[in-house]
Amino acid sequence: MTAPAPQxxxxxxxxxxxxxxxxxxxxxxxxxxxxxxxIAGVVDCGKVREAAEKLxxxxxxxxxxxxxxxxxxxxxxxxxxxxxxxxxxxxxxxPRLHEPTFRKCVQQAGLNPYLLHMVNIREQCSxxxxxxxxxxxxxxxxxIRMGVSKASRLEPLEAREVPVEPTSLVIGGGVAxxxxxxxxxxxxxxxxxxxxxxxxxxxxxxxxxxxxxxxCAICILAPKMVELSRHPNITLLSYSEVEEVKGYxxxxxxxxxxxxxxxxxxxxxxxxxxxxxCPVKVKNEFDLGFGQxxxxxxxxxxxxxxxxxxxxxxxxxxxxxxxxxxxxxCSNQAIDHKMQDEILNLKIGTIIVATGYDSYVPKKxxxxxxxxxxxxxxxxxxxxLVNASGPTGGHLxxxxxxxxxxxxxxxxCVGSRNKKLGIEYCSRVCCMYAIKNxxxxxxxxxxxxxxxxxxxxRAFGKGFEELYHRIREEYKVEFIRGRPAKLSQDxxxxxxxxxxxxxxxxxxxxxxxxxxxxxxxxxxxxxxIKIGKVLSLTTSPDGFFAEAHPKLRPVDTAMDGIFIAGCxxxxxxxxDSVAQAKAAASSAAAPMFARKVSIEPLTASVNEDLCVGCGxxxxxxxxxxxxxxxxxxxxxxxxxxxxxxxGCGTCAASCPQKAIITRQFTDEQISCEIEAALSTTDxxxxxxxxxxxxSTAEV
Amino acid sequence: MSEVEKTFIGGLKEKLVEDxxxxxxxxxxxxxxxxxxxxxxxxxxxxxxGNCTGVCPISLKIDYKTRSIVKFCQFGLKKYTLGTRWVCAxxxxxxxxxxxxxxxxxxxxxxxxxxxxxxxxxxFVKTAVTNLVKYGQSVKPDPEIEKIRxxxxxxxxxxxxxxxxxxxxxxxxxxxxxxxxxxxxxxxxVKL
Numbered sequence: 001m002t003a004p005a006p007q008x009x010x011x012x013x014x015x016x017x018x019x020x021x022x023x024x025x026x027x028x029x030x031x032x033x034x035x036x037x038x039i040a041g042v043v044d045c046g047k048v049r050e051a052a053e054k055l056x057x058x059x060x061x062x063x064x065x066x067x068x069x070x071x072x073x074x075x076x077x078x079x080x081x082x083x084x085x086x087x088x089x090x091x092x093x094x095p096r097l098h099e100p101t102f103r104k105c106v107q108q109a110g111l112n113p114y115l116l117h118m119v120n121i122r123e124q125c126s127x128x129x130x131x132x133x134x135x136x137x138x139x140x141x142x143x144i145r146m147g148v149s150k151a152s153r154l155e156p157l158e159a160r161e162v163p164v165e166p167t168s169l170v171i172g173g174g175v176a177x178x179x180x181x182x183x184x185x186x187x188x189x190x191x192x193x194x195x196x197x198x199x200x201x202x203x204x205x206x207x208x209x210x211x212x213x214x215x216c217a218i219c220i221l222a223p224k225m226v227e228l229s230r231h232p233n234i235t236l237l238s239y240s241e242v243e244e245v246k247g248y249x250x251x252x253x254x255x256x257x258x259x260x261x262x263x264x265x266x267x268x269x270x271x272x273x274x275x276x277x278c279p280v281k282v283k284n285e286f287d288l289g290f291g292q293x294x295x296x297x298x299x300x301x302x303x304x305x306x307x308x309x310x311x312x313x314x315x316x317x318x319x320x321x322x323x324x325x326x327x328x329x330c331s332n333q334a335i336d337h338k339m340q341d342e343i344l345n346l347k348i349g350t351i352i353v354a355t356g357y358d359s360y361v362p363k364k365x366x367x368x369x370x371x372x373x374x375x376x377x378x379x380x381x382x383x384x385l386v387n388a389s390g391p392t393g394g395h396l397x398x399x400x401x402x403x404x405x406x407x408x409x410x411x412x413c414v415g416s417r418n419k420k421l422g423i424e425y426c427s428r429v430c431c432m433y434a435i436k437n438x439x440x441x442x443x444x445x446x447x448x449x450x451x452x453x454x455x456x457x458r459a460f461g462k463g464f465e466e467l468y469h470r471i472r473e474e475y476k477v478e479f480i481r482g483r484p485a486k487l488s489q490d491x492x493x494x495x496x497x498x499x500x501x502x503x504x505x506x507x508x509x510x511x512x513x514x515x516x517x518x519x520x521x522x523x524x525x526x527x528x529i530k531i532g533k534v535l536s537l538t539t540s541p542d543g544f545f546a547e548a549h550p551k552l553r554p555v556d557t558a559m560d561g562i563f564i565a566g567c568x569x570x571x572x573x574x575x576d577s578v579a580q581a582k583a584a585a586s587s588a589a590a591p592m593f594a595r596k597v598s599i600e601p602l603t604a605s606v607n608e609d610l611c612v613g614c615g616x617x618x619x620x621x622x623x624x625x626x627x628x629x630x631x632x633x634x635x636x637x638x639x640x641x642x643x644x645x646x647g648c649g650t651c652a653a654s655c656p657q658k659a660i661i662t663r664q665f666t667d668e669q670i671s672c673e674i675e676a677a678l679s680t681t682d683x684x685x686x687x688x689x690x691x692x693x694x695s696t697a698e699v
Numbered sequence: 700m701s702e703v704e705k706t707f708i709g710g711l712k713e714k715l716v717e718d719x720x721x722x723x724x725x726x727x728x729x730x731x732x733x734x735x736x737x738x739x740x741x742x743x744x745x746x747x748x749g750n751c752t753g754v755c756p757i758s759l760k761i762d763y764k765t766r767s768i769v770k771f772c773q774f775g776l777k778k779y780t781l782g783t784r785w786v787c788a789x790x791x792x793x794x795x796x797x798x799x800x801x802x803x804x805x806x807x808x809x810x811x812x813x814x815x816x817x818x819x820x821x822x823f824v825k826t827a828v829t830n831l832v833k834y835g836q837s838v839k840p841d842p843e844i845e846k847i848r849x850x851x852x853x854x855x856x857x858x859x860x861x862x863x864x865x866x867x868x869x870x871x872x873x874x875x876x877x878x879x880x881x882x883x884x885x886x887x888x889v890k891l
Contacts (some may be wrong), residue, residue, distance in 0.1 A: 413814065
């Protein structure tokens with residue numbers, strides 16, 4: 001530090017500290033990266049390096065075309081050894097990208113890896129100031145000056161290791177959850193699969209066929225469901241909910257509520273005698289209200305586990321205290337109306353969240369009149385209507401008169417790509433499922449006339465475009481490019497008239513259809529929102545769970561040890577869900593195979609002498625890391641659970657006693673950076689502006 | 700072509716039929732920005748779904764497609780758009796339905812601003828403004844209307860009211876002060 005601010009406000013950086021630092025000033029090496037032309041195309045790296053060379057403490061400053069390359073790393077190692085460098089400053093890209101790379105490199109040369117500081121002159125300089133080359137060069141110099149100043153105050157830190165429990169928890173029993181659980185089970189880990197519904201299977205179990213191959217959905221899913229239920233390593237907890245998750249990677253304490261089924265799972269053999277006896281009939285949610293079920297039920301014939309569940313809301317016994325016909329019918333005494341919810345405590349190492357999606361439900365006053373017109377249905381309803389095990393046995397009917405429709409229209413992008421609804425994303429599957437459903441209808445009833453009202457057809461996957469072409473050419477399905485403007489119903493026939501502009505023709509058309517299917521988009525599941533809160537997961541702007549990095553860490557979350565798979569992360573089709581589930585399973589397996597995980601030391605730490613135990617940090621921490629414990633010295637003191645701490649600094653910034661510091665982001669280090677930013681040069685022209693010193697007090 | 704179409708969208712169709720090939724030099728790359736400057740949202744957000752055309756009440760009567768005008772704007776085909784702007788009733792129904800949250804009605808208003816600034820002013824606008832500065836209303840008072848009003852027991856229209864003269868004068872001052880008179884060539888009327 002040549003010029004610390006004259007009026008130093010921060011009491012922590014006393015004059016004494018400064019002299020001490022100056023006396024034993026560490027030897028600093030600066031490495032300026034060109035990043036090809038990413039940085040050098042805007043920033044004059046030569047000039048920046050020259051400026052860096054003159055900074056106090058800097059022993060050597062070099063520039064490289066690609067510092068992250070073998071050659072570039074070699075140069076850092078060489079410089080450390082030749083010049084006896086004690087602190088390394090790399091001015092290149094975001095530390096999110098290459099901090100681990102350079103830490104390893106520094107470690108190879110024998111330095112503590114935490115004596116590295118990265119200055120971001122790409123994302124935060126050259127990329128954003130590409131039109132102002134001179135000023136960008138000045139800013140890069142400023143950033144490096146700040147970085148060098150901070151680097152002089154860096155302390156060596158040691159990473160810690162914690163043991164990992166070789167047990168995994170999979171939340172959600174759809175196709176993604178099933179696949180993840182099976183993979184982990186096959187690797188030899190103990191797995192608990194928690195599903196909120198009475199049966200696993202998720203949305204895929206409701207579908208008729210799958211695109212583009214036309215495989216029957218339940219036929220390919222049911223064997224996996226059965227395999228899972230019989231797997232020796234997997235414990236299936238259906239009709240259960242995750243209530244509480246505490247702890248950190250490798251050491252989670254999970255509370256699972258097993259909702260009372262009022263049927264003993266151990267005794268029920270799934271014979272269905274109880275359902276035959278039950279006098280109560282209600283709409284079956286699994287068939288979206290088209291079919292019926294009893295108050296004691298399995299949602300669908302292939303359900304796993306094949307155990308009956310009593311629906312407390314509709315059961316006569318719970319309503320009136322009488323009936324108990326099911327109890328009489330059951331030969332195994334499996335039914336127990338006095339059953340209570342149970343809480344299960346599990347010790348878990350890693351968690352996979354596969355909570356899936358909810359289908360978009362059209363608005364009550366929407367233009368497509370879903371709630372008013374009987375013959376306007378959603379795509380998921382159509383799936384049940386054409387499903388062989390559905391309420392109509394696979395015969396497509398229209399709801400108003402149970403007749404087979406002769407003219408069917410599909411309307412795409414309902415609840416997708418709509419800024420007005422705040423749903424800007426594309427749901428990715430609607431184009432293909434509409435095409436697939438058109439094919440199914442044509443196969444059932446070849447004379448049906450089908451029109452698809454679309455905005456853009458997105459047939460991007462393997463075999464998708466081929467199916468799209470076959471539907472157009474072989475099945476003569478009509479594709480109309482235009483978003484329908486108005487739907488009206490004929491009061492007699494209940495047929496729907498669609499008014500739309502056929503944009504490729506430039507003409508407004510009005511056509512009548514017997515049945516209109518809305519291709520509804522995918523929304524984050526309601527259960528996901530609840531689980532997200534329990535696990536403190538972050539979401540992206542679309543409301544789905546955010547991955548740690550969109551390209552390089554697609555199944556990881558910001559929370560170590562918690563992974564995401566399937567539609568919980570964003571809309572996707574079955575192959576993608578399965579692939580992601582397999583990826584999440586192998587990512588979750590890595591720390592469990594190692595049985596230990598190393599934890600970054602960049603965490604908060606508490607000075608117990610200063611802490612008064614106010615507990616503000618415990619309330620503010622987004623990760624639940626600080627806790628109040630009884631100290632040896634007496635009284636309540638904050639204690640940081642390091643494995644949970646992400647080093648965000650919220651606690652340190654809020655602590656009224658300044659008792660908490662965030663390692664590598666201490667007040668002293670940040671003050672140093674600020675002083676350096678304000679002190680020496682003028683970023684406009686790079687000249688030393690001797691008389692322009694500003695005091696921190698002024699700022 | 701009906702009378703209404705001739706008045707409101709005349710010029711556009713003839714031009715479209717004439718131009719077999721559109722030369723790149725006819726495109727104005729800054730047209731979208733210009734529209735934004737005059738209060739329209741970014742026309743580039745339009746996905747061309749055609750919902751606006753479908754709900755447009757004008758499109759029921761004449762061959763007028765909101766979507767294609769927005770497309771002309773995106774493309775920078777300035778001169779095609781300048782004959783179409785007056786037909787929009789600014790009922791905002793297109794805005795209500797637009798999934799891209801664009802407001803085509805405001806685009807039409809912006810197009811009017813641009814057209815007037817370029818000196819393309821249809822005769823009926825001049826007539827309407829002349830009436831405004833003369834009588835304080837855009838429709839010329841008609842003895843027939845006065846007769847009907849009297850029969851119905853309604854008051855005379857304000858413009859016939861001597862007390863209204865000061866209000867008309869005020870309108871004239873405003874029109875003159877904003878140089879609107881010069882823009883559409885009615886300085887004489889305002890001088891009074």
